[in-house]
Amino acid sequence: MLDASITVYKEMGPGLLESVYEFCLMKEFELRGIFAENQVAVPLIYKGYDLDKDYRIDILVEKEIIIELKAVEVVMLVHEAQIISHLKLTDRKLGFLINFNVPLLKQGFRRFVNGF
Template sequence: MSNYSPQSRKEEDRLSKEIIGAAIEVHRHLGPGLLESAYEECLCKELEIRDIVFERQKPLAVVYKGITLDCGYKLDIVVEGKVILELKSVNKIESIHDAQLLTYLKLSDLKLGLLINFNVPILKEGIKRIVNNL
């Protein structure tokens, strides 16, 4: 049973809005068609400008039977230890991208992730919220 509170939900919703605003700003300046790494670099700079705390390329281990295993997972960006951002620059978001972010959410015990595909004409169409029901 999760101890997920309405206060946590409000905080994640607030963060989500701030993150989406930052991502839209990056997309407005760069447009679609660049490599993911360019968007990651610029989004991190935009989060920094907005005084939003984040970790970049954070390693994520798998704990199996009490043993920590390094599977090589790296989270693109984790905002304030609460929201995982998985960035893409692809023609279309596929179910494997959803599964990737959901895996990261489950392994990290976090509730909310944003899948952001910058390779779209209007960024709102490239953003997907993924929720881990814990």
């Protein structure tokens, strides 16, 4: 994930919209033969009830790894809470929060593990 993200960052640079990085990262995964889906709809379940609504995950890699993309000046706690909630609600173990609006991409790359 990090290498593909760095490749996109080097090619496109900082300061673009999140959607630009999403489309470019999807193409980079395709070029590398990595299966990924973007804007994955996840059913909203509350207390066992399907509320007939969905929320979306930016990118789901190999049906297991959640990527939440940002292009913001500062990653806030709510952004971290968002990826943690996605992991919990989908029973996934690994997720990455990637902020492309940084001088060096590794500064905007965070790994999250769901402890279940």
